[in-house]
Amino acid sequence: MNVIKAKDYEELGRKAANVIAAQIIMKPNCVLGLATGSSPISTYKELIARYELGDLDFSGVSTVNLDEYKGLTKDNDQSYYYFMYNNLFKHVNIDLARTNIPDGTEPDSEKECARYNKVIADIGGIDLQLLGLGHNGHIGFNEPDEAFATLTHCVDLQPSTIEANKRFFASADDVPKQAYTMGIQTIMQAKKVLMVVSGADKAPIMKEVLYGPVTPKVPASILQMHPDVTIVADEAALSLCDL
Ligand code: F6R
Numbered sequence: 001m002n003v004i005k006a007k008d009y010e011e012l013g014r015k016a017a018n019v020i021a022a023q024i025i026m027k028p029n030c031v032l033g034l035a036t037g038s039s040p041i042s043t044y045k046e047l048i049a050r051y052e053l054g055d056l057d058f059s060g061v062s063t064v065n066l067d068e069y070k071g072l073t074k075d076n077d078q079s080y081y082y083f084m085y086n087n088l089f090k091h092v093n094i095d096l097a098r099t100n101i102p103d104g105t106e107p108d109s110e111k112e113c114a115r116y117n118k119v120i121a122d123i124g125g126i127d128l129q130l131l132g133l134g135h136n137g138h139i140g141f142n143e144p145d146e147a148f149a150t151l152t153h154c155v156d157l158q159p160s161t162i163e164a165n166k167r168f169f170a171s172a173d174d175v176p177k178q179a180y181t182m183g184i185q186t187i188m189q190a191k192k193v194l195m196v197v198s199g200a201d202k203a204p205i206m207k208e209v210l211y212g213p214v215t216p217k218v219p220a221s222i223l224q225m226h227p228d229v230t231i232v233a234d235e236a237a238l239s240l241c242d243l
Pocket of ligand 1: 034035036037038039040066067131132133134135138139140141
């Protein structure tokens with residue numbers, strides 16, 4: 001795995017944006033797999049800045065997001081659609097018809113997962129998948145488990161994930177208990193993976209992901225098996241790693 005160390009969160013955003021910008025410039029009709037959460041926000045800000053400078057063109061880009069809370073509508077300010085629209089899509093010249101996010105309002109999990117798998121297959125797979133890293137090693141909402149889940153599925157969120165996300169809701173009780181997420185196989189089939197990790201609180205899991213055994217108990221550890229992974233992490237997140 002190629003690890004790029006950034007001084008802080010802002011520099012992390014610039015360095016991660018370099019990788020994504022290179023992808024868009026080299027293949028203007030690329031498919032980007034996108035993530036939500038706090039980790040990629042500085043990266044999205046930097047991509048927007050480069051678009052505003054005239055250095056990036058999103059008109060041919062398609063996107064597939066990793067996940068969405070089950071039960072939230074697009075206009076709910078905690079939905080991942082709302083996040084993507086407000087943190088990236090509305091600021092750049094992307095065609096919204098080419099953006100894809102699991103439909104949190106579809107109550108039939110089997111139907112929605114099959115639809116989303118077909119979306120990803122029809123689009124021709126993912127050129128570059130952007131990931132954050134959960135404190136328990138989750139990627140997307142692929143939580144620690146006995147086995148790696150493969151394709152899009154509906155998950156029950158773990159208490160630690162609900163705890164981590166409750167800061168965005170009125171209370172822990174308001175955090176949705178389920179989510180649709182892309183599976184590990186789909187993530188592993190992306191041609192390139194870019195993971196952004198920030199903060200001292202992520203240092204222990206960062207160390208496990210880089211140096212620990214590959215195990216479904218630390219879902220992101222599977223990235224050790226991917227042929228083209230770049231991790232952009234700040235000094236705090238890498239503080240327990242010998243780099
Ligand atoms: C979000 C996602 C999650 C987050 C992870 C880290 O689409 O898939 O796996 O990347 O929970 O979240 P932050 O970046 O908020 O620490």
